[in-house]
Amino acid sequence: MAGLATHLPAYLIFSLVLFSFGLVAALARRSAIGIFMGVELMLNGAALNFVAFQALRKGVIANDNWLHGHIFSLFIIILAAIEAAVALAIVLRVFGTRQTIDADRSDELRG
């Protein structure tokens, strides 16, 4: 386990683990909140990838000092904040109109 902190594949596999569990949660959960938590997990896994590449492959991908990976992760965090606000608003609205946030029972738009 020596040098784990600078071992790039370890970070990639960990973010892949987060992404896979997020995918399971997003697909399998019945509650809209559970789906939302799965999406958050997937976003976190992707954002961690950007930072890991920025830190451990510096000078290989981009040869300047603009911290591109950090900026992308920052935008991911910002968009996740917006997403949380909109998702909670939608959940509030759905809960207000039909007293449940079960995604399987909100199927009026099904063809």
Place this chain on the structure above:
Amino acid sequence: MTLADIFVAFCFLLGGAAAFFTAFHPNILYAAISLIGSLVAVAGLYGALGADFLAAAQLIIYVGGILIVILFAVMMSEDIYKRRFFEGAKKYIFPVLAAALVFGGLAKVTLDADWSVATKPDFEPTARAMGWALVGPYALVFQYVVVLLAGLIGAVIIARPATKMQKFTDDEGDN
């Protein structure tokens, strides 16, 4: 094994276990609470990778803000204290298969690739460089964060209590 390695291994274990519970715990409240573990672990890994500003932003925005919103929404979930593991177990088969497929494929690509040119993370403060980047090459993208305002206004409009007209149409739709 240095202290950084132990810290990173701890973050991997914490984040992986918490992500597992987030995906599989039948009780949505515990799933939301274990999401904290994943988010904190990612913040710790940001720190280990030398991204001090991002680690702080992750803690403040995700753990402090988004998670509060999620927990608030979970409190409205009707089946918080109803454990429905066995009736829901069948629903997990296909998602787990799909996730295993994605995991296997991407893990194979990751492990097969040549990562020999790895550099050490540097531990300089990053806030100044990120600030210059946001008004430099990323100035235009930064302007698009205006969607934050649009999104928040949209959220307020969506979450507003229903007016009489909307209530009427909603009642009609429930038949």
